[in-house]
Amino acid sequence: MSLFGNIGRVFAGTANIDFEALWKKSIVISLGLVIASTALVATRGLNLSIDFEGGTIWRVPAESSLSVADVRGAAPELDTARIQEVGGDEGSVDEFNVQVSTDVTNLGEVRDALAEVAGVDSDAIGQDSIGPTWGNQITNSAVRALVIFGIVVAIYLAVTLEGKMAIAALSAVVHDLIITAGVYSLTGLEVSPSTVIALLTILGYSLYDTVVVFDKIKENESSPLVNFDEYGKLVSHSMNQVVARSINTTITTVLPVASMLIVGSLVLRASSLAGFSLALFIGLILGTYSSIFFASPILVWLRKVLPSEKEQDQVERKRAQRRGTKSGSSRKSSSDGVGMIAPKARKNKS
Numbered sequence: 001m002s003l004f005g006n007i008g009r010v011f012a013g014t015a016n017i018d019f020e021a022l023w024k025k026s027i028v029i030s031l032g033l034v035i036a037s038t039a040l041v042a043t044r045g046l047n048l049s050i051d052f053e054g055g056t057i058w059r060v061p062a063e064s065s066l067s068v069a070d071v072r073g074a075a076p077e078l079d080t081a082r083i084q085e086v087g088g089d090e091g092s093v094d095e096f097n098v099q100v101s102t103d104v105t106n107l108g109e110v111r112d113a114l115a116e117v118a119g120v121d122s123d124a125i126g127q128d129s130i131g132p133t134w135g136n137q138i139t140n141s142a143v144r145a146l147v148i149f150g151i152v153v154a155i156y157l158a159v160t161l162e163g164k165m166a167i168a169a170l171s172a173v174v175h176d177l178i179i180t181a182g183v184y185s186l187t188g189l190e191v192s193p194s195t196v197i198a199l200l201t202i203l204g205y206s207l208y209d210t211v212v213v214f215d216k217i218k219e220n221e222s223s224p225l226v227n228f229d230e231y232g233k234l235v236s237h238s239m240n241q242v243v244a245r246s247i248n249t250t251i252t253t254v255l256p257v258a259s260m261l262i263v264g265s266l267v268l269r270a271s272s273l274a275g276f277s278l279a280l281f282i283g284l285i286l287g288t289y290s291s292i293f294f295a296s297p298i299l300v301w302l303r304k305v306l307p308s309e310k311e312q313d314q315v316e317r318k319r320a321q322r323r324g325t326k327s328g329s330s331r332k333s334s335s336d337g338v339g340m341i342a343p344k345a346r347k348n349k350s
Contacts (some may be wrong), residue, residue, distance in 0.1 A: 026289075041178075044186070047189060049193070052142075057128050058127050084096065111125055157169055168302060176283060180199065189279075198283070210290070212242055216297070219238075287303065
């Protein structure tokens with residue numbers, strides 16, 4: 001059954017999509033995106049903000065004739081500087097943010113050169129400096145937050161669901177992180193502490209979506225009314241039951257984030273807002289995609305290669321329950337049949 005040809009049945013909860021066939025394609029797509037994103041980050045790197053790298057940033061007032069080339073040519077130390085235009089009303093440029101690394105030590109001279117190019121006094125140019133120690137602390141805090149987040153989530157999922165589901169869910173989280181980093185590397189958007197906050201937010205959303213899917217799988221797995229000989233078919237059946245909920249939740253969440261992204265990048269030209277909303281936008285879409293097309297096939301694969309005695313016992317108990325249900329139905333039918341014949345025989349005898 002085609003996924004796009006049955007949208008109405010998907011939202012009605014009556015679809016019967018063969019997710020097992022789709023997973024063969026989605027895994028290839030996911031691995032391709034992960035490899036491409038890893039290559040981008042390795043070759044192009046990430047545009048880390050001054051909070052992570054340390055250094056100095058100047059805010060240079062923009063005159064009508066001032067350009068990025070003029071700012072860069074003000075001093076030799078600015079040849080490798082990051083220069084960003086800060087927009088104002090009607091697409092105009094209000095100022096230039098000029099960022100250099102901690103290697104630049106003659107800050108006063110560079111500031112004076114920028115003032116001369118801009119045609120203003122040195123006091124009119126704002127300056128902020130962050131040392132390398134502070135940048136390292138911010139970086140370590142971000143990494144520590146992600147590690148603690150992963151450990152706590154793994155323990156929670158392993159206790160409430162099962163260990164294989166925890167591994168599959170965290171694999172989806174890593175999948176989302178790598179692809180998001182690849183998009184940031186490709187676009188060159190700045191990675192700031194607000195971006196890290198956005199990433200933690202969307203990781204929570206991604207896990208929520210995955211837990212909803214896995215919880216339905218566990219429910220169907222323990223129910224004697226759901227009869228599938230293969231675990232993959234059981235997971236596919238469970239996906240059909242919750243896919244509409246995942247799509248609806250994603251649409252209602254993505255729409256306001258998309259408006260924030262458009263307003264922040266095109267109207268306000270605020271790079272910090274654009275970077276924050278882009279992380280949310282990518283993460284929300286990836287979270288839904290990975291819960292359906294990455295975490296679920298990973299779980300099926302783990303069940304095949306790492307079967308446990310507990311899972312086998314659960315399958316046998318479920319089969320026994322089904323056999324008992326069928327036997328009970330047969331006995332009930334037989335007794336009902338006898339009860340119907342007896343009154344008729346007494347009537348003929350009289």
